[in-house]
Amino acid sequence: MAEDGEEKLLATVQHIVQTLGSSDTMTEDILKVFSNYDGRLSLDKLYAARGAAAAAVAAGGGGGGGERSLPASPPLPPPPQAAVSGSAARPPPVTSMERTVRTLDRQISQFVTMNRLIWADSVDADTFLEAVDDLIGTVQELDAAGTNRVLLDRADELLSRCMARLEDEFRALIERPDDAAPLAPGGFGSDGSDDEEFYGGADGYADEPIPIAKPVTDYDVVIDALSPGSIANVHQIARRMVDAGFGRECAEAYAAARRCFVDESVARLGVRPRTAEEVHASPWEELEVEIARWIPAFNMVFRILIPSERRLCDRVFDSLAPFGDLAFIAAVRTQAIQLIAFGDAISSSSRSPERLFRVVDMYEAVRDILPDLDPVFSDPYSAALRAEVSAVCNTLGSSIKGIFMELENLIRRDPARVATPRGGIHPITRYVMNYLRAACGSRQTLEEVMEGDIGAGGRAAVAVDPDRSTSSLAVHIAWIMDVLHKNLDTKSKIYRDPSLACIFLMNNGKYIIQKVNDSELGVLLGDDWIKQMTSRVRRWSMDYQRTTWGKVTTVLQIGGPGVGALPAKAMMQKLRMFNTYFEEIYSAQSEWVIADDQLRMDVRGAVEDSVMPVYATLIARLKSSPETGRDLFIKYTPEDVQAHIEHLFEGGAN
Template identity: 55%
Template sequence: MEENGDEKLIAAVLQIAKSLGGTEDMTDDILQVFSAFDGRFSLDKLSSDRPKGGEAAAEAPAGVREVHDTWPQLDRTIRTLDRGISRFIASDRLIWSDAADAAAFLECVDDLLATIHDLDPPVSPADKPLLDRAEDLLRRCMLRLEEEFRAILERPPASPVAGVSSPHSEESDSDSAEGGEDRFPVALPVDDYNLVIDALPPDSVADLHAIARRMVAAGFGHECVEVYGASRRGFVDESIARLGLLPRSADEVQTSPWSYLEDEIPRWVKAAKMAFLILVPSERRLCDRVFASLSPFADLAFGASCRPTADGLLCFADAIAASPRDPVRLFRLVDMYETLRDLLPDLDYLLSERYSAALRAEVAAAQKGLGAAIRGIFVELENLIRHDPAKATIQGGGLHPITRYVMNYIRAACASRRTLEEVMEEEAVDPHHPSSSSPLSVQLAWIMDVLQSNLEAKSKIYSEAPLSYIFLMNNGRYITQKAQDSELGALLGEDWIRRQMAMVRRWGNNYQRATWTKVVAVLRVDGVGGAAATSSSAWKAMPERLRVFNTYVEDIWKAQCRWVVTDEQLRTELRLAVGAIVIPAYRNFVARLRLVGDAGKQAERYLKHSVEDVQAKINELFGGGRR
């Protein structure tokens, strides 16, 4: 019943158009008006039910006659569409400034697409000119749709969107005043990355989808993607630029001084997080809505809008990874590596489609490149230690700068233990010969061995053997202290620390033997005391031994009070150890000297230093000249 009623209504419209239209063109114009007024009067329906040639409308049953010759019908349809579409195309104002105009224009486009579908492929050679006319009209439609699409993309929202700066904000107003142009919304710098930006209002998204659907249907999907990408890319680029990070080529990065790059990398970290945690998900969501059910154009549009900015960020990371492996760069490289590593899980879903999956692979490749650079820095650190000159010695046998630098450097690096273990495991030893130690532990133990070898080579430069042992003790004790109670000690292991402490004790024993063994030997007088105490020969030997002892003590004191033991506890331990072997021997010698019969009465004049004096001189050793 309803269909029969529509047919009667259409027949009535056709009759009215025929009666009022004096010519064929006037009739077509009247039908165009009806078509724009009511969706039931589409040009397809009116054209298919319209009487043709010289036949009167009344001759058709129920006002509708089936036409077997379609060429005149299609010709009139195209001419009607041309007039209606040209009116919109020639307009100076945006079609989408009026919802009714936009709906009417899209209906014309739909009718034109349907007409082209009927003509393609042409049934006969006579249909070819009609198809050419229709396709030319379609190209004109698409050009105008591109303009409308671009205008909607760049249309400012009625109110600022969450997470987005409106062009009407104070900063944007100043920008417009300077540049003389309105600017599209740009994401503001943020600290919270758990948000999504709705850069376009829902009505704009609906309009964009309506246009995109027609352009894809007309075979202009790639042109639509290009317009979309160019506009949205500007949004993404400016959002990143607001963080202070400007695009730089690989050559510019690699030729920039490290002091500049060191300040640039924190901005890169923020930009990468904003790009991949906020902008990429937001743009993916927007593309999926604008190009809904238009695969693969949603993925292509997403790549067109985000890929250039992402490529710029990854180019910076690749250039940093390819730069010299200077150890000073380690900590910034770790920051970059951790940033990309932490981003990858979120990108597994966002970058899973055909065209965007390559970007995910590039992020992973950039992360691996930074990992290789980090491993290279540890190799360079080994070389730096190994080639540190052994010619120069430290006055007083104190702590060498290379020891201080390496231990503080490694200790600071171990604050990123989890990351460094992950990096080292990427290029671990042969899996068929697993080690009980982690690759990072092995690497650090090797660096400690290289450092120890370098220090031992430096110790041989000292002309005095005792001083070389003091030097080794100072540096060995410092190494042990820096390793203890830290991630470095946990990586090196308790056995390593025990071996290091035992080595320091051995150097201490070597120092005592090299310095004080001869001093104690002078105080050993065989046969003095007891029954032999009155021996005149024993008495004659003791003053000479006492003189030698005094000389030894004074010479050692003069030299070694200028030597340095940097660690206070080690200095105290060393003084106590020296006193433990010297003072008892000296006290016993003095006691025996005083017991040698009558000659003992003359002993006091040979005692230049009391036991307390000798103890005081020992307590002044290793102070670096301080008293």
């Protein structure tokens, strides 16, 4: 009875196939569906049943003998490429290649329809790979023969199904290597009802322990995202896909799987994509915060994350060039370009002088990683990315040059509207000198930038001599100092009192010398420049003595004793004039300021040396003159004058 039932089932299937199959290809597809659905409906049995039915018809149409015959049904179409001669009833013989394809179809179909990872079971994985190898060899053999196009198409279609499933397995093993184990019910290909519980959260992978790049100070680190066993598995898959002509698809699948890891790693570093327009419109305070995140992120990505991805990719695609190179650059390029784009945006934004130090930090970060990128971006596909990193290094260097030019313009444009109170140090002098002093903390970097573009090794193409005062940086700073000097000279002219203008120039000149001597500016500007600036300060001091105390000492001149000596009355007149001049000077200049202690002592000493001897002589003459005698009134003794001089230039402190 069971055999009778199977015969009826086969006959029914034959009838359905004949009814639905409008072409040989469609018929073959329908037969394959039935074969996959029920083992009793294998292609061999269906073709055998068809042959038996055809033989019965040829023998007499099924009558006689009193036995029940199978229901009449139209004959099945011949198998692909089967030779049919006229109305002969005998089915064409099934070739060994056809049997091979059918056998592989049955074997592979069992795996590609699995609702779990094939690699969850190592035996299944080995069996599946063996079948894939056989199928690849069969396709190559059929293609070389070129005699059975239909069978080749069928084998190609089966191969495409294999590759699609291999790609799924490939991505799953990369993205979730821990999943190569039996899943909970409803796992691979389920409706997802258990996914939330399995992956630790509704958003997917919430608590999954995956290695994520974090900011570090020691960059001698490699991220092993996959275990050696997982790498061996995905390499086996990659090799089959390349052998089957699906190398590019394999590379794309790898890149898509690893890109998620790279994106998440960079996101956890606090860096977000910003367009150039957004960067240019953002306040500098906000950009400083982003730069502080960008520098460690840049180092992390280019020193650890990308080299680790290169190492992993080389192991997965070992001996499968160029697909490993394609996979690598596709996996890392997006985030690398995002970081590079931020550097480009900063370099093309405002070149205000206060931005120098952060731009130098960015420049140094990029410059220092350039030599390490050569082995990572050595293939033709990633060489362009290496060139972009080098290019952003040069654009940041150009930005540094532009910032120095803007500093010159800032000094030139600083208006000379209001005099500095009491002849003190002008804010522009403090700003420029402290700015240049701080900038010299990165003197080696600035030397490289000023000398020229960065070469392939990550250093300036021209060697830098740090003690050479004629370097490009030294010349540039000397030029800035000259611009500052001219600006200060212009500002001094707004003082109505020439003496106060001299005090202003002395204060600012002495401050400049102090800052130069106290930093590497002294090396850059050289001893000759310092001597020249010291000579200027000395000349301004002499100008001050002449314009302020010259008339005082002239008034006090009384000539020598004896012939030509002034009478007492004339000397008294001189004393009264001195008192008036001295009081005016003291009233004004005790409010003035000389900031440097040594300079203040030197100027006071020069005043004493010019005033005290002649004043003491005048007082002594008057006291010894018989014409004055006891009626002599001296408002200021020499000691009083000296005490007053010692209180000059204290800015009204007393």
